[in-house]
Amino acid sequence: MDKTIWYLMESSVMLACLYALYVLVLRKETFFMLNRFYLIGIVLFSLIFPFLSFDFNPAPVAKIPIQEISKARTSYYDAFADWTYVQTSTAPIAPSPSLFSEINWIEVALWMLIAVYLIGVVVCLSRTVLTMQWIYGLIRRHSQALFDNIKIVKLKNPMAPFSFLNYVFVHEEMIGTTEFDHILAHERTHVQQLHSLDLIFVQLLAAFFWFNPVIWRLIKSLKTTHEYIADNNILNEGYSLVQYQTLLLRQLISNNSYGLVHNFNLSFIKKRITMMKNKKSGGFGKVKVAGALAFTIVFSLVMIQCNSTTDEAEVDNTGLASSFELPKVQDVGYTKYLGKNYNIIPFNITNSQVYQKSTPTAIKDIESALQKANIQSDDIVLLEINKNQTMGFVREVQDELRRLNQRKILYVSESESGKLIETAILLPPLPGDDRPGVPQLPKIDEEYIAKTGIDILKINLGEDAGKTNQDLVNAMVRKHIEMGSTNYCVSAKFEDDDTYDxxxxxxxxxxxxxxVIYQERASEMFGVNFFELDKNNPTELAQYQAIRKGIPRAISIAEK
Structure with missing residues (x-):
């Protein structure tokens, strides 16, 4: 989602910059065909610009601005990704009785914004479709004639002449008059030069960039340029300037102007008449145009180079290139962590390197990163870890978090159906940690087992036993439920060379x-879905506690 938003924003900003150059330099020049292709070209370039990445060696004077722009772009990518991830990381269910939910108004606002955008797209596309239906309705309902290989649609009611594709629409009483010859000559230019295709293309794009006022100004400029081209061709064919301008003024019988058609009497007639009187752009005009085009090319290359530099920064600084993959796990009842609006700090781990906000971070510097983000011991550390990362390094990171008493962890993975899964786990305190507030846990060894008679199920997390482990755990817990006992524990062990996946x-x-047991009990006891219980609701919290009563999730991650 965030990539789509930034794509729309970057394309819009690029279009605004290039269109501003047109307004400042090219608009008043008489190089009409150049202006036409410039306007269409900057729309196309703005669409593909965010995807372009071409590395070249810029002059030393340009390297610093390029690096600064790239840093700025990288920083806002990181800021937005961090914001969206933190805000959307507080949805469906948590496997811990201490986690609560509440409405995330920022996420709601984001989805409302997306809904407004999609409504705008639908409205704009609908207007374009309705206009085309109206045009083809005119074609079906009126008779036609062929003049110079152009189809003339004879309108019964007075209406300003206009053209669309290879059709020219004219009031039937006008056909055969001198004015009709002028009109046909004018509209023939629109037909032959395929101006309607320009407008269809830009109108369709405008539907997806409707929020950008520049695209609508550009459409008006493109239609004006089309008219300048047609007017210029009329005069070059030898028609009288005075007669033609008089015809334009007499044709002001309608103010209708439709987005996909070329009206003969658009409201900018004054501009057209003024442009007809202007002298052709001379040497200075050519210099201005050449300078504008050169600036456009250089500016475009610089921005593409910034793309390339940003891409390199993303690969070099985050290590999250195409080689980074989240683990693929089975579909589960919950998908994302549900809790209060805790502070959440994300870390990425890949190739035995920790990254925080795209910055490589040594394990010893994790503490300063937590302090800088004002993360307290009750807050949450979110870990995105490459599936191929070995667990020896992950163990070192987690031991540092345990030393800092930062034990609430969210692991991020992806389900087989493509959903993002966030798994909450509470790391045990380090053995011998006697700080106030840190629980003292017994060491589960042979002596402790013999003394307490605890039932230990040992599982090696490095062996891909899959559902077999689930069944073993399920069977052991059910056995103790029948016995009315909670004297059990799952001891999970992993080796340093095991993969995180x-x-x-x-x-x-x-x-x-x-x-599975909690879900069964939820259905039997209250007829509810265990994973949908809202623990901010006192009634549902009580149900949650009743369901789990006497069935602790006793999982111990064994020490090395």
Whole structure:
């Protein structure tokens, strides 16, 4: 979503810059064909510009501006991605009884904005379709004649002459008059030069960029340029300037102007008459045009180079190039973390390197990153980890977070159906951590097992046992439910050379062993969906606690 928004914004800004150059330099020049193709060209370039990336060696004087622009673009990408991710990371369900939900008004506002945009697109496209239906309705309802290989539609009611594709629409009483010859000569230019295709193309694009006022100004400029071209051809064919201008004034019988057609009597007739009187652009005009085109080319190359530099920054600084992949996990009952609006700080891990906001961060610098973001021990650390990352480095990162008492973790993965999955886990405190507020957990070893008689199910997270692990956990928990016992624990172990992909997939299967039971109890006890319970609602919170009562999710990640 964020990429689409930035694409629309970047295209709009580029179009505004290039159109401003047209207004300042080219608009008053008489190089009409050049202006026509310039206007269409900048629309096309604005559409493809965000995708272009071409690296060349700029002059040293240009390197600094290019780097600064690239840094600015990278920073707003990061800021927006961080904002959208944090705001959208508080939806469906959490596997912890201490996590609560509330309406995320920023996310609601974002979706409302998208809805308004889509409504605008539909309205604009509908207007274009309705206009075309109206035109073809005129063609079906009126008789036609062929003049110089141009189809003339004879309108019964008085209406300003106009053309569309290879049709010219004229009031039938006008056919055969001297004025008709002028009109036909004018509209023939529109037909032969395919001006209607220009307008159809730009109108369709305008539907997707309707929020940008520049696109609507550009359409008016393009239609004006089309008229200048037709007027110029009329005069070059030897028609009298005075007679032609008089015809334009007499034809002001209608103010109708439709987006896809070329009216013979548009409201900018004064501009057209003025342009007819202007002298042809001379040497100075050619210099201005050459300078404008040169500036356009240089400006475009610089911005493309900024794209390339930004792409390099994204690869070099984040390590999240095409090689970065989230683990693919099974579909589960929950998809995203649900809780209060905790502060959330994201870290990326790939190739045994930690990144925070696209900046490489040493493990020892994680503490300063947390302090800079004002993250408290009750807040959440979100980890996006490359599926191929080995767990030895992940263990080092998590041990540092445990040392900092930053133990609430969200793992990010992708489901087999393509949904984003956020799995919440509470890291255990480091052994021997006697700081106030840090719970003291027993060391589960052979001595502890013998003393307490606890039922231990040992699972190796590096082995792809898949649903077998889920069934083993499920069977053990059901056995203890029948016994009325909670004296059990799943001890999950991983090796340093295991991949994060294997670790997370097996961990989620273990959690599913509990979740299946919780879901069954939710249906039996209250007829509700366990994963949809709103723990901000006192009634549903009580149901949640009743469902889990006597069935703790006892999972222990074994020490190395």
């Amino acid at each position: 294997s670790y997370l997939r097996n961990l989620i299967y273990i959690m599913e062993g509990f979740d």
